[in-house]
Amino acid sequence: MSNVIRLLETMGRRVMTSAEFDESVRRLEGDDSIKQALFRRDEAALGQLLGARPVLCCMILADERPMYRSA
Amino acid sequence: MTPQGSLAVVGLGMMLGAHLSPRSRNHIEQADVVFALVSDPLVELWVQDMRPDMRSLQPYYREGKIRLDSYREMVEAMLLEVRSGKRVCGIFYGHPGVFALVPHKAVAGARAEGFEAVMEPGISAEDCLYADLGIDPGTYGCAHFEASQFMFHQRRIDPSAYLVLWQIGIAGDRSLSRFATGADYRRLLLQLLATDYPLEHEVIAYEAATLPIAVPRMERMPLRGIVDADLRLQTTLVVPPARPMQRNDEMLARIAEIDEQLERREKAES
Numbered sequence: 001m002s003n004v005i006r007l008l009e010t011m012g013r014r015v016m017t018s019a020e021f022d023e024s025v026r027r028l029e030g031d032d033s034i035k036q037a038l039f040r041r042d043e044a045a046l047g048q049l050l051g052a053r054p055v056l057c058c059m060i061l062a063d064e065r066p067m068y069r070s071a
Numbered sequence: 072m073t074p075q076g077s078l079a080v081v082g083l084g085m086m087l088g089a090h091l092s093p094r095s096r097n098h099i100e101q102a103d104v105v106f107a108l109v110s111d112p113l114v115e116l117w118v119q120d121m122r123p124d125m126r127s128l129q130p131y132y133r134e135g136k137i138r139l140d141s142y143r144e145m146v147e148a149m150l151l152e153v154r155s156g157k158r159v160c161g162i163f164y165g166h167p168g169v170f171a172l173v174p175h176k177a178v179a180g181a182r183a184e185g186f187e188a189v190m191e192p193g194i195s196a197e198d199c200l201y202a203d204l205g206i207d208p209g210t211y212g213c214a215h216f217e218a219s220q221f222m223f224h225q226r227r228i229d230p231s232a233y234l235v236l237w238q239i240g241i242a243g244d245r246s247l248s249r250f251a252t253g254a255d256y257r258r259l260l261l262q263l264l265a266t267d268y269p270l271e272h273e274v275i276a277y278e279a280a281t282l283p284i285a286v287p288r289m290e291r292m293p294l295r296g297i298v299d300a301d302l303r304l305q306t307t308l309v310v311p312p313a314r315p316m317q318r319n320d321e322m323l324a325r326i327a328e329i330d331e332q333l334e335r336r337e338k339a340e341s
Contacts, residue, residue, distance in 0.1 A: 053129060
């Protein structure tokens, strides 16, 4: 798992050409299905294969005033 | 004497690996206890890779549970560790202070109890939106609202400026406990917007890319399309200006008067 996350981190830090990306994925150790998910840029499959949570809630804002709130 | 515990809330930015500042990374590495609330499952794994002992705040959410209760529990979980003398780091996606109640509450709460607390900014979805859509908020002006708050209150809409509505996927949710509202709620929002915008006016459903292998969502549609569009938790609705800015001739004339007075005074003094 860490190799894949570290590859993504590296890609986040610096721009990679398609050839560099392909080569980096090919050189990854581990499950071929993870490499295929990377090649397809399939985020959902990648998350599933790496054991990530299926869904994340990302709302951290709400109006605190109770006057409009339903029961 | 200042108590020992401290709190730093930091922003991860939106894209895995791309936006984390050195200072925020340092907070993450140096903290005794790390909590995280992020927007992408793989980003959560990245945080876990940096800090295997990371505590996710996700379990505090539950569909049907009032989000304000979840938020209070998240804040309390962080402050509990601060009170026990720990250096605590709260990691949040984007910018921890933009459209985010929990980090603000946590910092204010820690300070109110006498602890040191700081907020480190991050690159927000708003920042990505400007870059991806090529929008400069200074060109025509830009108003941002949380979508439900926008519906619940009477607002003055300026259709000559950009309008950005956040959390559009739960527009109209009064219960604060749903993860999605539906077409009926958005139909009301459409009616509200239709008083200032033509139904065919082009709007954009926007989602920032959270992974470097992904691209941002920038789906253009007519305003009427928002009723049936796939608008998710992370979707933001961007409404571009629908008419030119109107000159304020009265204000311009009053400014000209002041300019002339100044000119006369300067001439008299020279």
